[in-house]
Amino acid sequence: MxxxxxxxxxxxxxxxxxxxxxxxxxxxxxxxxxxxxxxxxxxxxxxxxxxxxxxxxxxxxxxxxxxxxxxxxxxxxxxxxxxxxxxxxxxxxxxxxxxxxxxxxxxxxxxxxxxxxxxxxxGQQGEPTAISVQGLVEELEQVMEPQATVQGVKLEVEVPGAPLQVWADRPAVLGALINLMENALQASPVGGFVRLGVSSHGSPFVAFRVEDQGPGVPESNRGRLFEPFFTTRGEGSGLGLAIVKQTADAYGGWVEVESEPGRGSAFSLFLPLHKEAGAA
Structure with missing residues (x-):
């Protein structure tokens, strides 16, 4: 050649x-x-x-x-x-x-x-439909695994055993979860892990929990995490978490943050369980 x-x-x-x-x-x-x-x-x-x-x-x-x-x-x-x-x-x-x-x-x-x-x-939020949580998590793992490998971070994904469905727009939810996973990968050190867990425990909501081993979020910043354009990274739009909150709000859910400086963070996206799936 x-x-x-x-x-x-x-x-x-x-x-x-x-x-x-x-x-x-x-x-x-x-x-x-x-x-x-x-x-x-x-x-x-x-x-x-x-x-x-x-x-x-x-x-x-x-x-x-x-x-x-x-x-x-x-x-x-x-x-x-x-x-x-x-x-x-x-x-x-x-x-x-x-x-x-x-x-x-x-x-x-x-x-x-x-x-x-x-x-x-x-505000790209489409009409809600019944989304298979298992299928969503499997697709998310396929999307994020190559990036985790390149960054030297182990990706741990827990797929729920029982069939679950959430009531939302699939592209919007996938995009929100990708934002959470990318933030977690960027925060975690080489050799660390990012863990995605899904749970319902009889609640009318499904929780997607993304946990990292990063430096954590200082208390002074937690109140601004979901503000548009707020970022503590050198690069980043500062819109990722704002989009996550926008998606949660659009479908009757919410986002929770657990963090301790030096011990990582966990972001949980709560979305409504599809009633027919919940009754099955």
């Missing part, structure tokens, strides 16, 4: 440019969505005689747009810098591949920011 040249770019370079185009399109979609939300809320304000709740929503949306712009700036600038390096004439193949990989890393991070923002702004 010939070495990559300017005429035959490497697969990494092709992927970088493809993802750059895709992310640019998603940025445009996110901007248009924000514009439409601002226009809609502005119209509501104009016809609602300055109602306080709507003013607060508009203010929150403006704050969100400003924070997102700030979060997009650094990874986008880095991606553009690496793309500029890729365009340099006479660049060695090894350097070209290295810059392409760096570009991909920044663009994938941007893509995740955009996905989180669109999920939060649109």
């Amino acid at each position: 010939p070495a990559p040249t300017e005429e035959t770019p490497s697969e990494e370079l092709k992927e970088a440019f493809a993802l750059f185009s895709e992310t640019s399109a998603k940025l445009s979609e996110a901007y248009e969505e924000l514009q439409s939300q601002v226009a809609r809320l502005s119209a509501e304000l104009a016809t609602a005689n300055g109602e306080l709740a709507r003013r607060e929503r508009l203010s929150a949306l403006g704050e969100m747009a400003a924070k997102l712009a700030h979060q997009f700036r650094t990874p986008l600038a880095a991606a553009l810098l690496y793309v500029g390096h890729l365009a340099r004439p006479g660049l060695a193949d090894a350097d070209r591949i290295r810059f392409a990989e760096k570009t991909l890393s920044r663009l994938r991070y941007l893509e995740r920011l955009i996905q989180d923002m669109l999920s939060f702004v649109k």
Whole structure:
């Protein structure tokens, strides 16, 4: 196979440019969505005689747009810098591949920011249906196992023995659980574990409990964990836990946090048990 040249770019370079185009399109979609939300809320304000709740929503949306712009700036600038390096004439193949990989890393991070923002702004909660808890947990394990392996963290998943169903939207619940699992993986040290357990114990709710071995959450931060854009990590949209709470609220559930500094955290997502399954 010939070495990559300017005429035959490497697969990494092709992927970088493809993802750059895709992310640019998603940025445009996110901007248009924000514009439409601002226009809609502005119209509501104009016809609602300055109602306080709507003013607060508009203010929150403006704050969100400003924070997102700030979060997009650094990874986008880095991606553009690496793309500029890729365009340099006479660049060695090894350097070209290295810059392409760096570009991909920044663009994938941007893509995740955009996905989180669109999920939060649109409130992507579909109509509730009966969801098999066993099937949901098995899919979640398949999605998260490769990431756990790469990060050197053991993934422990406890599938409930008795058939259980929850009453919610499957993509929304899966997305919420992925957010909890990703947070737990990022918090846990190499060689540690992340455990997912599911229980009902005769309750009308099913609890999905995600436990990590991270540093824990300081008491001073616990009251802000579910605020949009609040994050203690260097990278992250700060929307993951807000989306989890949004999903729980949409289907009559809630989220609980147990944490002790130095001894890890456990986040539990409670969702209503499907009544027919509960009676079976």
